[in-house]
Amino acid sequence: MRTFTTHVRHTTDVSGEIQMTVFRKFPLAVAVGAALGIPTVQAQQLEEVVVTATPIRDSQQASIDAKRFADNYVDIVSADTIGQFPDQNLADSLGRLPGLAIERDQGQARYINLRGAPFRYTTIAFDGIDVPGAENGRIPRFDSFPSVITSRIEANKAILPNMPGESVAGFINIHTFSPFDKEGFSMAADVGTGKQDLGDGDIEKYGLRGSWSNDNFGLMLFGSENSREQITDNREYELEPGENGELTVHDLDFRSYKVKREDQAYGGHLEYRGDGALQRVYASKLYSEFQDHEERNQWAFSSAAPVAGVTAENVPMIVSRNLEQGLYENSTDTTTLGVDVQAGEWFVEGSVNYTETEFGMDLPIPYSVGGFTMADYDLSDIEDPKLYLATDLADIEYAMTLGLHYVQQLDIEATKYKLDASRDLDLFGQASTLSLGTQWDQREAGGFVATPVIGAFPAEIDIADYDTGKAWDANTTNTIGGTYFNNAGLYNAWANAADLSVNGLIGESNLIAIEEDIIAAYAMLRTEFSWGNVVGGVRVEQTDYTSQGTLNDTSVSVDDSFTNVLPSLHFNFDLTEELKWRVSASTGVNRPTYNEWRAAASVDVTEQTVTGGNPTLEAEEAIGVDTSLEWYFAPASILSVGAFYREIDNVIYTDVSTIDGGIYFPPAAGESWEFQGAVNGKDGMMQGLEFNAIALAEDVLPAPFDGLGISANLTLIDSEFKSLDGRTLDLPGTSDMVYNISLFYEKYDLSVRLNYQYRDEWISPIEDPSEYWGEQERVDLSVVYTLPFDWEETAVSLYANANNLTDETDVRYSGNGTINQAESYGRRYLVGVRVNF
Template identity: 30%
Template sequence: MIHRFSTGCAMAALAIAAFGAVPAFAQSAPAADAAVESDAAEANDVIIVTGAIAESQAASIREKRIAINLVDVAAADAVGRFPDQNSAAALSRLPAVAVQRDQGQERYIQIRGAPNRWTSVMIDGVPMIGVDEGGDTRAFRFDAVPAVILSSMVINKSLTPEIPADAIVANVDLRTWSPLERKGLHVVGDLGYGFMNLGKGEQRQASLRVSWANDVVGIVLGGSHYRRKQITDNREVGAYDAPSDANDTTFGPTEIDIRQYEIERWSNGLFGGVEYEPVAGQKIWAKAIFTEFNDDEQRNQYELRLDRAASGTRNLDNGNLVGVPMRGSFNYGEYRNRNMIGAIGGDYATDNGFTANIRLNYARTENTSYLPLVQASTSGLNSPSLTYQRSDPRFPVVSLFNTVQVGGRPARGTTALTAFNQTSLNNAGSIAIAARQATVSDSYTVKLDVSKKMDRLTLSAGGLYADRTISGNNFSFSNVAAIGALGSRVGQPFDVNSFVTNRPWVTDFPLGFTLNYIDNRAMRSALDSLLPALTAAGLYNPDNDIPVTDRYRQLEKTMAGYVMASAELDNLLLTGGLRLEHYRLINSGTALIGTTQTPISVKQNRTDLFPSINARFSMGEDVVMRLSGQRGVSRPAYGAIRVGSSINDTASPGTITGGNPGLEAEYTWGIDGSFEYYLPGNGLVSIAGFHRWVDNVFYQNAQVVGSNVFDTPGRDRSGYLLTSTFNGQNGTLYGVEMTYQQQFTFLPSPMDGFGFQGNLTLLDGQFDTQVVNGAQQKGVDFQGLSGTIWNASLYYEKYGFSARASYQWRSDWLDSLGGFGSGESRKSYGNLDVSLRYQVTDNFTLFADAANLTNETYVAYQDTLEQPTEVERIGSRYLFGMRFNF
């Protein structure tokens, strides 16, 4: 286990909230305000605002305080006060939120340490689904949504009936700007330029938002751009030999994988909206959003294949090997993720408390990747001899020697090499692997909500219809072209060794010898020219880039309705209701049985009830306590349930590799409780606890199919062995969240400009697998669950100057499940960011942002830190610029 946190801690927090709530029913102290609107006014009375950070903090606290459920809020200006380019980075400042990074950049969020699939997303209240590489997860990619297009981000940690039920731990609502919020003409934006410390690649950003409104009409247009050029230092080990027993010290790494990536990433966002409100409370509106995340990566990779050495010895600490093949892998790959959203709607409210809201939404999400990989290896005496030592397992240091022939056998020469001869790869054996993936989702959504307020009782009802089409394929690597051998046959010889440059690697990592960069762009251009020529000559078939078994097409329809009542009982606001969801899926694909392609289609229908209840107790002016319960669901990813598969009828028993269309959704019951004490100076002290009981937890394994979904006439395959994703048994997830934030207005000037924001989350959770052949794994960690997550920010804001230092830390966690939980783990890490602002005039502010000042090293490992599988570093980054506001 990576972490342990007792159930008692989580239940203690719930007990605090529940115990504190008991006297709320009977106490005779002054009652809280009857209406939410009165709560809002009261909240404003106790918030002291002195500066932009404080204003943002005040807005967040106000919304949290008056919410009917348990929420955390990031207001818009908080984004501008941090060096956060996307919404994942901005959300990571909130309690119990951890981020998953790719090449050091924030991509997914994990709330309460749960798998990212357990968090759902809405944009302006309309549910969105995530599509990612291969369709292996429904997790939403936040790196494709620039933070500057949003007005606020709300994390709903407890659900109410109007929120879609597909959220086990949380739902995130990303809210865009409303032009009618500010009258007149307003122009807001920023310009920034900087650099990445490792490699000195440029970093730049710009955003512009223009809005105009009078008493009736509001219009907003805006856009954003962010680009960075970075180098990623990377070391990997494919695997470690398994020790024969506990005393075996002869096992070691099977390879040392030396990588460096030259990366150019850019995000763009465009948004626009118009609102028309001829009468107060009666509004129609339209919005359009386009966001994209682009990633061009040049891979320079050399693998020292230690387990294929001609002779020698190796272990965990060191090795002395002769004739070690060196394989080069190179590509210029392209990743793309795009969201296109269009919505129209209307809001209607009357003086007698009736409201109605309708939203019609179309959303298209595309995720595509093309990573054509060129590989070639040394052979014979071109394979160097070497010694290695791993005094620091993260950074193995290798000494190269030439390989000579002695007595008819290869031996280590006496000449030490300061550089590897990168032109010594065996070009005749070079190959190209077409790696392609695409997932596209088209979604149409209609959402209607109505409510009626009657004195202290508010009744609400609504419905949702979502129609989605998802098509795509898993990442496919099966099509291989022998470019070194075939190029000359079509008059386009390909020489992998001709693309070596004289430009040395820029690296922070020790190695023991030097390497130069490959001209990956020129190699990609040559490959793009060669493959069509091979195709025309009948030597290559691009149709095989994506096998039919990797493809999927799914039609998904969700119909939902809910009823909800909210009752104000003096100091108690009680909200409860029921949501009904009918889910239908038509799952189509192709099974490959021997050499025969067989279409398969599986239909699923499921109707579920999702009750929820939220209680908010207001104790005087400063104390709020909450208690809630709910049921939620997490449905399988598209790639995981695809019917496409490869079936082997000749094995005994038969085998199937592919998706698992019989996979059931994960269901949960959960409770939440919190105690919130609101302080002067935008202050808050809170403790919250939660517990989730989860059924049907997903995990990867090989086990008996157990259903007829792969059967064909005359062939029963229910007893075949399927390698795929399966449902485990029950699991539990629980934790405690503690928050403190306050501006120190009680201090004498100028010290009253100081403030603090911090939160600490303690988590634990496990699940049990199925019983397979009499064996069962109990207490398996959830993917992504860090036992401890904390964030701390110290800021100072006065006299037009603003400074903030922020540190984020999370403990070790399990990153991937290999079968029964024996997967790759990630080492704890922290990131230190500093932001400086100076308001030159009312309209201009200068800024300087420094991110990742700790120059963090991200480490993945197998079993222990003595066996790292990936070590990565991107360096710190710096951005300077100006913000303007007219």
């Protein structure tokens, strides 16, 4: 078996942690050192470490070591020994950790439900600097951040005082590579190409990271670009169950999406390291952008005379047609300047961060309505509905075509000032570390919620001229004879004939204008004992916000200020050298999203109704406990069991409620008005059990079976809250059961992993609260072969990935228990080469 030699220097910093600097390539020590988050070095001792080309094992070793020595309950995914992250999409990697479930959009991992909680209960950060979520300011997305710079991801489940308080479910910290990880010049490159099975779409992947460092200076630059073309085959329904179990069909919706998703990122890190009082000065930059180009060809059929039964003949159908040429996009642009100094016995870290996020949706749709045909249907196979038209689809005539333009925009500017200081001290004869810190966040958010702008469509454009005649690529039966239109050409003709700008057309009731200031301070004490350590402290966060809007031509401004005191206490017991027991108590706060907190709303004075934002929403507050028992029984192996419980007050959800009309219309002060929008529930709760096992056969089975390994975890979750009218509901995002199983084999420079993911049904936080997704499962395969040569310390690996091997169909249900969506997109294949030196 081929080996690589690595020299590692060890030293101890002011907190007594081991530090490493790598002087050669391909180290297991690099992964372990990176996982421990180690910064500077001083030469004291030199030793040789020999590792093998086993990227899965080495990544697991780094992750487990970092978890083992952490001061809180955390799960971690690390890059492998040659600096490659195991997945293109960070959500895919996080989804393999205990308690983390993926929510996909048209098959692509996008969001994370951490412990079955809504997306906004999780905060995201880069190297400890938390940034706004591009979507709604609170919701992190993982489909645009580049894996090329990611050395590890920490999913903190028990929150320390030096972490953001807005982490009710958890705090996900994305650590980037440092130019000092390798001395001299190094480079990592990744080129891949592939196909999406349905529609034969192209997949392309490019990533490049280069760095250089000496004893004092380091520079890293990176760039990545990925694109995926796919077809999404979609059927949507409106069904009504009868008393005898028969279904009545109201609507059948046939759609085919042609999708091209692109993400690109670039940035870098420049750093100086000193040996005196000035320890470090650095500047870092990350720009990441995601674009979803979507062509939708859609025909909706509404029964004019609904009848009971899954089959029917000669049913009159009202027909509409949508031909969308749309774009969804979001971006994050974050820049950090920082300096670390040794001021006597205090180690002080200061930083300033400026982040801009943009989120936009632009869906121009020629919308034809008032068509008619007779039809037969057969819904015996509910996921493959068959509708037979008496009139050819192309011959259906429509009463009129509207120009429907569906738009949304949210721009956020955030400035953060952060100062942290720590020092060692002796506390009653026990070695301790005292940490103090403060942080000031200023945010401005502006834009508007999803808004339909409706106008006339140019009469001189004949939409039939843009019918390509090409039948849909579909997993289901295309009984209606759906064909693709040249949506791009149709859009261009529309744009040439009319002004498609929406400036001045967005209703004042849809606008967002929020300013938010958060001042935080914390004190934390870590004390070592013979049996382990205790970490305790308190974080205080004061929030000031102003939400502005316009109601009935009257400007409205609502402002408020509140303070949250957030204590936490963490015990880490070393029961034996291999067995660790953790017990934590922590608190958290979750502020409303900007869509929910906006003051703008639609007010009907006559009917005494209000629909829109709710600037009087209270922040959600949480208190809870975590415990885990972790057995590190062998290298790169673990058996663990954990439990958690959270009580959540002021749970935010959407409902119809009664408010004081004076909030939106001052003359109506004291009157009871009806409000539809976000409100505060009560008595929220989430609890669960987490089981995790990673084991290798290297010390159990003889060759060649000693390369086998398994990683498996199971999470059982329960959640609930009470609505204003006393109903007990689940928190959006909660699946009762989530589990992952990975079987892998690594030997002879070959790494093979077969991964299975499953989650039970759940309510989606981004869909109608009355709707829920059915259970989902995924089977993925990855193969990596490292070429057997060592030329100038260069490693070349060939890889192949196959995703969604079982060609799953995702199904969603309405509140009455009937199916209302089924969509599929086929398997995905990617092959490529990685070079690292």
